Amino acid sequence: MGAAMIRLRLPHCGIHVILIAGSAVMLAPFAWQFLTSVKSLNEATQVPPTLWPTQWIWTNYSDVFIHIPYAMMYLNTVLYAIIRTAGQLLFCSAAAYAFARLRFPGRGLIFAVCLSALMIPPELFILSQYQIMKGLGWLNTLQALFTPTIFSAFGTFLLRQFFVSLPIDVEEAARLDGCGPFQIYWRVMLPLAKPGLVALGILTVIAAWSDLLWPLIVNTQPQKMTLAVGLATLQGEFTVNYPVIMAAALIATAPLVLVFLFMHRRVVEGIAMSGSKG
Amino acid sequence: MNTHSGLAAGRSRSPRSFSARKVMSIRQGEIMWGYILIAPTVIGLGVFYLWPVVQTLYISMTKQGPFGGSSWVGISNFERLATPEFGQSLLNTLGYTAIVVFLGVPVATVLAAMLSTTKLRFRVFYRAAFFIPVITLPAAIGVLWRWIYNTDYGILNQILRFFGLNGSSWISDPNIALYSIAMVGVWMTVGYNIVIIAAGIQEVPAWYHEAAMLDGAGAVRRFFSITLSAISPTLFFVTVLAMIKALQVFDIVYLMVGDTSPAFDRVKPIVYYFYQSGFIENDKGFAAAVAIVLFILIASLTGVQFWIQKKWVQR
Structure with a gap:
């Protein structure tokens, strides 16, 4: 009996060895990053290295805010993520519902044209988007960050697929109760589409938080930068102070990781859904 | 006939008694709302994504001056x-x-x-x-x-x-x-x-x-x-x-x-x-x-x- 148990467990044992090694490769860099972030510059550049800091220099974290306007960059990033996500959820869901359920002339053609935006790499529209922002006098503003990005062909497509898969009975019932198209969309379908909205919301927050090229191009004043661009600037000006740069990177990373740890299942399901439907 | 079913529709919410006019207005409402709901996304994608692609094709054939002027340079x-x-x-x-x-x-x-x-x-x-x-x-x-x-x-x-x-x-x-x-x-x-x-x-x-x-x-x-x-x-x-x-x-x-x-x-x-x-x-x-x-x-x-x-x- 005991031998049989061990034999059954054995393959799992091999799997665990590989997965633990893999997890270590994924997590150790972050642990090393954290340990560096609380060392003095001397200790961080000492050969051979110390693993555990002899002295915990927490001021590296506050130093980040002295060297660059990191608090402003933080605020910019949070606002950018919130407005871009809220805008996409609203506009994409509205269009997605109409494309999925309302019948109007030209629907298929208009949808196909919108979908074509999915296949275009950003470099192909960034130049022109930049010129639009410049023409509006919006360079170095918050609205330059979010204006183009509150519209999304991907989000519209993802939510449309979601609406199409919802049962039509509820909608019919609401229609017989005298609800108009807008009420059905707003009161009936949006609540039903919550898993799809959550998935799109998560993906959009991650995208906004990570975005580098667009913010780098439109907002070049430190006060208007996002965290990703701030990190690049810090790295460029300040290459040798590794502990402070590591602290800055961790401060920028922390919120999304915390959100992920609390909403782990939703995030993973959201990504999986975008994979199977997008 | 028309008047009759119109009255019926007024009194009762049964779907059978919708008048042709009411059905038409529901249909028009659907069309109208369809366009309203897609408008922001269609306009946004058009202005910020699709038109810029055409624009980029044009830019690629030009030399852009630093102050906004441009000249045609072909390929x-x-x-x-x-x-x-x-x-x-x-x-x-x-x-x-x-x-x-x-x-x-x-x-x-x-x-x-x-x-x-x-x-x-x-x-x-x-x-x-x-x-x-x-x-x-x-x-x-x-x-x-x-x-x-x-x-x-x-x-x-x-x-x-x-x-x-x-x-x-x-x-x-x-x-x-x-x-x-x-x-x-x-x-x-x-x-x-x-x-x-x-x-x-x-x-x-x-x-x-x-x-x-x-x-x-x-x-x-x-x-x-x-x-x-x-x-x-x-x-x-x-x-x-x-x-x-x-x-x-x-x-x-x-x-x-x-x-x-x-x-x-x-x-x-x-x-x-x-x-x-x-x-x-x-x-x-x-x-x-x-x-x-x-x-x-x-x-x-x-x-x-x-x-x-x-x-x-x-x-």
Whole structure:
């Protein structure tokens, strides 16, 4: 009996060895990053290295805010993520519902044209988007960050697929109760589409938080930068102070990781859904 | 007749008594709301995505002056692309992409299959560990790995020295920098690929495996003969997606290798070239030509993928 148990467990044992090694490769860099972030510059550049800091220099974290306007960059990033996500959820869901359920002339053609935006790499529209922002006098503003990005062909497509898969009975019932198209969309379908909205919301927050090229191009004043661009600037000006740069990177990373740890299942399901439907 | 049913519709909410006029107005309401609901997205996509593509095609045929003037130069921007420098950045991009796709996707597939083992303990922990780089901003990942790869103080060389090995200048040696960066590319995308592939594995009917187990097939055998062919559509999707993203690599290279590094020319990807010519050297016409070439590259490689998939994807 005991031998049989061990034999059954054995393959799992091999799997665990590989997965633990893999997890270590994924997590150790972050642990090393954290340990560096609380060392003095001397200790961080000492050969051979110390693993555990002899002295915990927490001021590296506050130093980040002295060297660059990191608090402003933080605020910019949070606002950018919130407005871009809220805008996409609203506009994409509205269009997605109409494309999925309302019948109007030209629907298929208009949808196909919108979908074509999915296949275009950003470099192909960034130049022109930049010129639009410049023409509006919006360079170095918050609205330059979010204006183009509150519209999304991907989000519209993802939510449309979601609406199409919802049962039509509820909608019919609401229609017989005298609800108009807008009420059905707003009161009936949006609540039903919550898993799809959550998935799109998560993906959009991650995208906004990570975005580098667009913010780098439109907002070049430190006060208007996002965290990703701030990190690049810090790295460029300040290459040798590794502990402070590591602290800055961790401060920028922390919120999304915390959100992920609390909403782990939703995030993973959201990504999986975008994979199977997008 | 019309009046009669109109009255009936007024009194009762039964669907049968809707008048023709009422039906018409409901239909018009549907059409009207359809246009209203799609309007923001259609206008937004048109103004900020589709029209800019046309605009970029035009820009690529012009020379843009610094103060807004432009002159027609035909295809000379494209002719200027025939340089060793652009050829090198094309090679860099393709090399990076090849590693991220052909190493990254198989690694993710094996890990996803392991993570899908029934009754596996600590599954949630493992999945979270692999996923954390996916939610970390690439700029922070670049900063982190630049430090790990540091020739003098980086932990990687310190570990190698501990085992009596010589370290390397991972990201400043022109001959290996691209590989070092591509490894980070694999590291940061593996979690995303795992999630998509694991979702595909979930959909493989359990009786496939049960039947094979009755025939005495072990886990490895079942992975190759059942799982791989059953998830081939998912693998195709992941491969195409990973390839399209890798061809547009920019962030981690921008953060990991400075433009003064000796390895810079050997790692500079096309999007960096685009950024540099368009926004640092302010040569927008040339940058537009770079963007168009990148689009053609992405489109044709995706096309090739779709053509090859007929040979290996099981439907």
